[in-house]
Amino acid sequence: MSTDSQSNASAAELEALDNGFMGHPKPLSPLFFTEMWERFSYYSIRPLLVLFMVATVGSGGFGFDESTASAIYGIFAGSLYLAAVPGGWLADNWLGQERALWWGSIIIALGHLCIALSAMFGMVLFFVGLMFIVIGSGLFKTCITVMVGALYPESDNRRDAGFTLFYMGINIGALLAALIVGVFREKGMWHAGFGVGGLGMLASLLIYRFSARKTLNRYARAKNITADWEHANDRFTNIGRWVLGIAAILVVLIVLISTGLMPFNPILVAEYMTYTIAAVVLLYFAVMFMSSRLSSSDKKRLLVCLLLIIGSTLFWSSFDQQPTSFNLFADRYTDLEVMGFHIPSIWFQSLNPLFILLLAPIISILWVKLGAKGLEPNSMVKFALGMLLAAAGFGLMIMASKSILVAPGALASPLWLVGSLFLLTLGELALSPVGMSSMTRLAPEGMQGQIMGLFFASIAMGNLVAAFFGSHVTADKIEGLPDLFSIMTMFLVVTALILLALSKPMSNMIKNSSNIRM
Helix, strand or coil: CCHHHHHHHHHHHHHHHHEEEEEEEECCHHHHHHHHHHHHHHHHHHHHHHHHHHHHHCCCCCCCHHHHHHHHHHHHHHHHCCCCCHHHHHHHHHHCHHHHHHHHHHHHHHHHHHHHHHHHHHHHHHHHHHHHHHHHHHHHHHHHHHHHHHHHCCCCCCHHHHHHHHHHHHHHHHHHHHHHHHHHHCCCCCHHHHHHHHHHHHHHHHHHHHHHHHHHHHHHHHHHHCCCCCCCCCCCCHHHHHHHHHHHHHHHHHHHCCCCCCCCCCHHHHHHHHHHHHHHHHHHHHHHHHHHCCCHHHHHHHHHHHHHHHHHHHHHHHHHHHHHHHHHHHHHHHEEEEEEEECCCHHHHHHHHHHHHHHHHHHHHHHHHHHHCHHHHCHHHHHHHHHHHHHHHHHHHHHHHHHHHHHCCCCHHHHHHHHHHHHHHHHHHHHHCCCCCHHHCCCCCCCCHHHHHHHHHHHHHHHHHHHHHCCCCCCCCCHHHHHHHHHHHHHHEEEEEEEEHHHHHHHHHHHHHCCCCC
16 A cells, blocks of 8 residues: 555545544544433433432332432432532543443442332332432543533534534433333332433443443544543542542441431432532532632633533532423323323423533534634623523413412413423523533643532532422412512523623633633
């Protein structure tokens, strides 16, 4: 073969790797499916949790009241995203992104096994399974997001569009999970519904092991880039001992709580978790702003990250009403008989991922075309747009809840929930993938996992606040729903206006201090 032919073959291979998945780097494809099945495992649990815990013992549930069940869900979902902070730190400083993702996957699979076996061995094993899923997800979530971000140079206009496509994988998993577990729930087969998620996690493990790793390494060699996901830095020592110590403390806490020696009030724990997370996030940024290790440019980028994280928290506190107040509203106050067919209430949870699958390609193409013309709005403007769309969705829920109060005993039309979830989905597409993309782009070198973890911590706070509000959806509190939804609408609108006001000065500050585009 001639030298020219070798050069052409190399160029052809590079082109195939760089544009091999819908115009995006080829490794995005196996990462897409790895994330899809991991999210299937999570979303097979999420819509069942509150309904399972409030179901009577006779029907297979725990018989908890709505406030307790919502608080426990908030602790689980909040802890899951909060775990991304230490998970990202361990990936950066101890395991490396690749090993952290692998071990996180295995721990999540063990969690699903515990939940499935809890039907025979009792409630304690059920909550131990949830704890394993929290720990494993903390390792998994930041790593796969950092890997996706590593596929795009900082100046690549495809980055936001790539994360939007990646986001589609999340929502295919969520859609399939809601449809499948909805059927199990209608038949009262709670633990079978929970166990389905374990199969999704197994699929995720296999796809990553036999496809994603190989494609990522081939891409790194062809592009002549350092595969940062394979290595951790050497900044700290004896991390393994600390991890073992923390694991031992968790075991002791499980024993104390399960034996009743340590009281556990879920509502109080959820409340203090919210305060603690907020304090830790603010303290982290305060320490970073005072650090001499970071340049002035790094600190300016971190300031934008902080503003986006605050906006993300407020958005998710409204958006994550879906598994709590929206779920209970659908189950108790919505007319589920449509043209002689009974709709499982959990199926409303599939609308959000279904809308994302329909809309994400359109939004992805829109960002690329606007970027090519120099008209793409910056991250803060996209965040503000997402909040205004979510506020419109809650406006519909205000009218839906009022329609019930006007005619006591009546049920709301399912179209209220459909319309609200459509607007919330548009808001999510304008905010969430853009947020992940912005964190990977703006995070200083060597801090990508930590900053991504802090972004997920904002989702943790949002889940906890959402669970608190969700506990108000009970038969004796239905009169307060219009006011509840009105307050959330107001917070979203006010925050959106603040972000719009700050977007231009923040964008100019970043451009003047570096070559990075917000």
